[in-house]
Amino acid sequence: MTTAATVRDVGAADPTPSDLLLDIRDLRTYFHVMDGTVKAVDGVSFSVKRGQTLGVVGESGCGKSVTALTVMRLLDIPPAEIASGQVMFKGRDLLKLPDPEMRKVRGNEIAMVFQEPMTSLNPVYTVGDQISEAVILHKGISKKAGVEKSIESLRLVGINNPERRIKQYPHELSGGMRQRVMIAMALSCDPDLIIADEPTTALDVTIQAQILELLRKVQDETGAALMLITHDLGVVAETVQDVVVMYAGRVVERGTVEEVLLAPKHPYTMGLLDSIPSKGKRGQRLNVIKGTVANPFNLPPGCNFMPRCPFAFEPCQVHDPRIEEADPPDVACWLYTRAPGISLPPRKRPTVAPLEATQS
């Protein structure tokens, strides 16, 4: 099922396998709950190269976070089930690693920054305790060296007077400061990959910009790859090189940030871009994507986006477009997929004015 097409990296000409840091292949994560099975992630494939910044975009409930949590193996099994797929990280399948091995990957080789800085730090320990815990755990260094390392990490994320900050408790820090601490924690072990799950969602706008700037800066300095999960296309435009757009547990479009934001192909991506308020649309009603995200218990038979799609035509109701079957494999939509028996009604080919300028 997954072929060479999946391994192909977004926006890269011919990546050699050693370039690939993280390669997710046909990942399926299901949740077995009382009312049935939710296919939160349903055949997702994408990859992250060393040092790359990849944005994963989509509405709430499209499976972005679950993908990240599956990569980190942080889901409770059951109710979750990783039904199929591979998560190749530096040549190893993380899904097959025994637990103690996986613990050595977490925090050490792959670090994660969470959405809620207010509650992601343990209230009973000082900032220094929490940062050095990871380093001491993974690098086997002394407590003193751990403190040194915490100070160094805090300095890297732009916190003044880190020698005193490490002795403070989380409740003494503001939200932005705490997110900086979370990033310092993530950096402390020099990971190859940082997964940031909506790192700016809980922060106010000025702090958001600072945190994004910081993520970009530390990535430059450390050479770590960054997987940035967000629903904010503005954040994507500012921060990442490549984008993966997800909808209802699938990757529906991928490409460089210019390709996706300036010349979106998938009707869903178009809808997302169209619903951003902008200067040019002043005075008009804001466009929205009709309907809501597909009911996970009752997905439509064909394309998951079909019920909301303004361009839907016959094949959409029957067959599910697979991004791997597209040529080039960068959009999961029958409008762009040449398959035997599908002839596109020419007049329906979508035309959307490209976004005037990416967000600020």
Next chain:
Amino acid sequence: MDQGIRPELDQGIRPEVEEISADVAATAAAEAGTGAPGDFEVALESLNQWQLAWRRFKRHRLALIGASYLIFIIAVAILGPLVWPYDATNIPNAKHSGGDPPTLNPLSNLFGTDDGGRSVLQFVIVGSRISVAVGLFTMIISTFLGVLVGAVAGFFGGKIDGILMRFVDLILAIPFLFVVLVAARFFGGGDPVVVIVIFGLLFWPGLARLVRALFLSLREAEFVQAARAVGVSDIRITFRHILPNALGPIVVSATLIMAGAIVTEAFVSFLNFGIRATDISWGNALSHAQGALALGNWWWAFFPGMALALTVIAVNFIGDGLRDALDPRSKE
């Protein structure tokens, strides 16, 4: 910078930091003596949650009185019998065969004497040793068991949780007096150590349920997820990341266990199922005083009874104070 100083305790079932309103933070800052928001950088002192709790505890007057009283009783329990060596056969001050009423001279008869001429003050002082020991050690054993069982059940959930909680139900279903009775018969009844062990084994289920509930909710907390994402092992998460956050309610519950154990000791001793008659506890002293009312010798029962009641009230006050001091939502 919007970095507020918030010497509030954000500890407990859910860290509630974000809910602390600005004015509360300001009040707290003022109370902390850190002055105007402008100069907090200079005066900023990092108080951890225990220091903050202690500060709130100090403001709870009844709890402070209770704590002072309990410390006094514990001191009496430890030092009293050393100063006044107990000798059951020693009948130093017998004047009347029916027992003397309280008198200042001699001082040993301050609480009067019993019908054997023994000082009731001596009963109170010597008896404090067993009563307080039963309270303290029952608390220690029960808290240890309750936390262990509750933590394992709450953190791992699923089948382990099911089995442990059914075991808890089982223990709660056994009639207490029946166990004490049977145990008294089979394990050299009346030995204080046996009483403590039995109490310790029977008092933990309530605490286990509480700890389980706390762990069930805390294991979903973001900081626990974050600790997992850093590669911390389950055991370490349970005892280093979750347990300290659950300590407030556990400490409060432990004080209640202590009060309960002291009362229960007196109760079973009164019924002659507890501490054997040759050892002195407050419960035994009360049991011994059964004829007091008929004779009009109120002091036989009054002084040991007061010692017991005051200790239990003191422990409950301390529990109250701790509840307020350790509650993250306390906006005082």
